[in-house]
Amino acid sequence: MGRKKVEIKRIQEKSCRQVAFCKRRKGLLKKAKDLSIMCDVDVAVVIISNSGRLYEFSSSNSLTGILQQYESHVEADKEISAEIQVTEHSKYARFVTTGELLQTTERQLEENDAEGLTVTDLVHLENELQTALIQTRSRQTHLMLESIKGLHEEEKLLQEENKLLEDNLARIQQNGKVNDTSMDSTDLPPTHIICGQQRATLNFL
Amino acid sequence: MGRKKVEIKRIQEKSCRQVAFCKRRKGLLKKAKDLSIMCDVDVAVVIISNSGRLYEFSSSNSLTGILQQYESHVEADKEISAEIQVTEHSKYARFVTTGELLQTTERQLEENDAEGLTVTDLVHLENELQTALIQTRSRQTHLMLESIKGLHEEEKLLQEENKLLEDNLARIQQNGKVNDTSMDSTDLPPTHIICGQQRATLNFL
DNA sequence: TCGACTATGTATAACGC
DNA sequence: TGCGTTATACATAGTCG
Numbered sequence: 001m002g003r004k005k006v007e008i009k010r011i012q013e014k015s016c017r018q019v020a021f022c023k024r025r026k027g028l029l030k031k032a033k034d035l036s037i038m039c040d041v042d043v044a045v046v047i048i049s050n051s052g053r054l055y056e057f058s059s060s061n062s063l064t065g066i067l068q069q070y071e072s073h074v075e076a077d078k079e080i081s082a083e084i085q086v087t088e089h090s091k092y093a094r095f096v097t098t099g100e101l102l103q104t105t106e107r108q109l110e111e112n113d114a115e116g117l118t119v120t121d122l123v124h125l126e127n128e129l130q131t132a133l134i135q136t137r138s139r140q141t142h143l144m145l146e147s148i149k150g151l152h153e154e155e156k157l158l159q160e161e162n163k164l165l166e167d168n169l170a171r172i173q174q175n176g177k178v179n180d181t182s183m184d185s186t187d188l189p190p191t192h193i194i195c196g197q198q199r200a201t202l203n204f205l
Numbered sequence: 206m207g208r209k210k211v212e213i214k215r216i217q218e219k220s221c222r223q224v225a226f227c228k229r230r231k232g233l234l235k236k237a238k239d240l241s242i243m244c245d246v247d248v249a250v251v252i253i254s255n256s257g258r259l260y261e262f263s264s265s266n267s268l269t270g271i272l273q274q275y276e277s278h279v280e281a282d283k284e285i286s287a288e289i290q291v292t293e294h295s296k297y298a299r300f301v302t303t304g305e306l307l308q309t310t311e312r313q314l315e316e317n318d319a320e321g322l323t324v325t326d327l328v329h330l331e332n333e334l335q336t337a338l339i340q341t342r343s344r345q346t347h348l349m350l351e352s353i354k355g356l357h358e359e360e361k362l363l364q365e366e367n368k369l370l371e372d373n374l375a376r377i378q379q380n381g382k383v384n385d386t387s388m389d390s391t392d393l394p395p396t397h398i399i400c401g402q403q404r405a406t407l408n409f410l
Numbered sequence: 411t412c413g414a415c416t417a418t419g420t421a422t423a424a425c426g427c
Numbered sequence: 428t429g430c431g432t433t434a435t436a437c438a439t440a441g442t443c444g
Contacts, residue, residue, distance in 0.1 A: 001419040002440025021244035028236050039226035041254050048247040144349040151356035158363040165370035206436040207423025
């Protein structure tokens with residue numbers, strides 16, 4: 001359904017994949033909506049991009065609002081750059097959201113107590129909670145993995161910087177012993193040998 | 206996308222609605238599958254017909270949605286074990302255990318398909334899976350948090366070490382200027398220019 | 411990178427059995 | 428009820444700006 005037939009397999013080019021994701025995601029959510037309206041059935045679609053973002057459709061819309069709220073919580077937290085803060089904040093956000101979810105649940109249960117919930121109602125409720133749980137957990141894992149990855153990179157950078165500093169220290173001490181007058185001598189050409197040493201040292205950087 | 210345009214609204218004729226449901230359901234599930242494969246994202250679709258029948262698609266294994274969790278666990282463990290060797294063993298153990306449990310589950314479900322499992326059997330099975338899930342999840346979170354904590358400590362140490370080295374470097378360079386003749390100079394100092402270049406390069410670090 | 415366009419492949423409404 | 432066929436609407440891959 002485009003200019004040419006495409007195989008159903010993972011798209012290699014990242015940009016193409018991103019574009020296709022955007023288009024097809026939209027299409028899928030529309031079709032889910034159409035199906036639920038036209039055929040009068042319950043439909044839920046959850047999509048998690050590999051960058052961890054959540055897209056969803058739910059014909060029984062009680063879950064939608066709550067999940068969006070959760071998303072905005074997490075998004076706000078994402079702004080904070082310090083890694084551990086991200087972890088802790090998202091933990092807190094998750095807690096709050098779960099609390100809200102439970103409150104909502106309890107309220108619903110209480111409200112409906114008089115007339116009684118049908119088994120179907122409870123099944124729906126269970127599905128919604130299950131979905132919320134899965135998304136929350138998935139998001140948690142994603143954030144922590146990101147955090148770990150970032151810390152590893154930072155660690156690598158620090159170690160490299162460290163190594164360079166040590167080398168410099170060693171070299172300067174060496175130079176100080178070998179040619180301490182070097183700093184402000186103007187007229188003395190370097191020997192061939194020293195030049196070689198220096199260049200070798202610099203190349204090492 | 207048929208002989209004539211249809212409005213997106215509930216189809217009145219029951220038989221038409223049923224036919225449309227069958228076709229569109231199939232289409233939706235296919236598109237969900239395509240999306241998950243082509244764009245390499247997680248997709249889950251749940252459809253409940255108004256007669257209560259369940260249709261679903263999940264890009265990660267979906268028997269109950271518990272397997273989805275299992276997936277993320279394995280992924281998490283992969284990442285973590287790269288840096289925590291101790292994890293290796295427990296990871297493998299958990300894998301085998303969960304794997305066996307799931308195999309057992311599937312076997313039982315298949316074997317008993319004709320006669321059907323009793324409700325008691327299923328409740329028992331559910332509890333077992335639930336327990337395994339909780340333990341696995343708890344372990345995952347623990348390991349990741351430990352990992353993050355450790356990395357933060359390591360980072361702090363590296364930064365301190367870094368600072369010390371920088372201080373040393375600064376002090377030594379200072380000394381070199383003030384009393385450059387103090388050290389035993391040999392006979393061949395480098396040129397000013399080359400030294401300058403060197404220092405500029407080093408300062409940049 | 412992003413939205414708009416368009417040629418083309420797909421999904422499906424209606425129909426027949 | 429369900430499957431196959433066909434004409435048509437729709438979704439989208441590639442392209443351009």
